[in-house]
Amino acid sequence: MPGVYFITSEFLADAKSAARDRGMPGIRLLTLPADKYYRFRDSKEELQPLAGASFDCMIDLLTRPLSSEEAKPSPIRQQKENGEIWVSGNDFLDAFEKTNEMFLANHWADGLPIVPPAPELVRSMLSGTTRSPEEVIGQVAPKNGTATVEKIAINAVMAGAKPEYFPVILAAMEGFTDKGYDLTHVQASTGSFTPVVIVDGPIAQELGFNSGIGMLGHGWRANSTVGRALRLSLLNIGQTWPQVNDMALTGRLEAYTFFTFAEDMARSPWEPYHVSRGFKAEDSTVTVATSVNPAVFGGGAVTPWTGQGVIDAIVARIQSGGVVWPHSQTHILVLHPDCAVDLAHHGYTRRSLQDHLYDKTRVPYEKIAGPVFFGHDNEIDFIRASVADGRIRPGRAQVFLDALKPGGRIPVVQSPDDFHIFVAGGSPGYDLLFSYPGTNWANQTKRVSAATRTAAGRV
């Protein structure tokens, strides 16, 4: 079917890149000036000048016969990403600097200095696991790059990770490349979504992950380099770059290390998160998820707080988001240990807290019978469309359909399980809400395995 794509000028490189990725380099694109489109899109009347200015060109693109290259484009050849790379310098410092300059110029680095991935360092990283270097972990969006164990090891070396961290990094990459995880969205979206990476099980303490005061900050090599290894792996294996096909308008938060930390299982009044998900207590796991900037709750060291007060504030925050978007919204609560203990003291289990959040965050039908919503007449139609095309799980669809009437209360998530509760932070501490009003699912937990240098994660 012949057609033309309108894009704004800032997305031209992104559109061409995406078209090529999908084997259609010849699609016909028409750009609108970004500085005018985004300012004047509130009404049809405001956009008439832009439509008028582009109309003749649109007709031309729809009617002008194809060139031979458009009709039958040349095959896209595979670019080899292997082979020896030698960097020459007057001395080690010079070669080190030239390596960093080359990597950044090639878009192979994140802007911070990297550890040059020398073969002997990569072999050392690979010794942290029994997995074969040729094993394929998965394909990394947006360019569908193949993540082998070796490629991930190269990026882990660059990040400054230790070999004993490598099995954790591999488990996280399994999560990111799982077909149930929408990696494209977090890699490419204009929204500044960022991954959250949470380690559970005995390997967290054995590797020295911080789960207390400062857990989202600097100073702990495990937190920082595991996060950075994942950042570099996604950047290099997925082949993204800002302003080309990573269109995060203000950049991704925690761009260098993501939000990487461990659950404080020792101080939690409940079972560890991974046990609640069906893993054994002796397992070690990594949970990866996509989030916006976390919201902060509680009084910390400054003002008094209660566990119930924190939960009530979280409920109010979720409700104020204004968007039901139930087909894939997920929330990660990270409660500092004292808050979790207070909630448990008042009778909450992890399960009852999830049920409480699910019930209290439901939105009245009357609040969503509102205006045009993402191409639909209103949010009600959007939810019905989500049911019809299967984005709401079949077992939960009826809950939403039953609520789509006056007096109904529509859940913001598909089930209470979509409130993921972790315990981490210090005393005093704050409580965090990582939310994702996403498109598709972006939450996976994978078991750490095949470790050689730790007692945990071996099997």
Add this chain to the structure above:
Amino acid sequence: MHLEVMNPRGEIPPPATLGISPRVPTLEGRKVVLIDNGKFGANNFLAALADMLTEKYRNATPVMYPKPAAQTITNLPKWYPTVKQQGDLFVFGVGD
């Protein structure tokens, strides 16, 4: 001195390349499917185009056809084939 380093990039299996569909000689008598990608303003822009289409091609029929969800950019296998059923050619906008 010489420093040997390894390439951190993933190999990309090259996609099969596809040509784009042949064009139509004129829009007269054609149904033009205007696909709203769900981002704010797209409906307004496409509506402005629809007005111009009917003004300049009296026998052309614009058909507004929104995507089911704005940011769902992957895996709409059931929906995309339905676009063909709506008309003869399409205009998709506005990215992003």
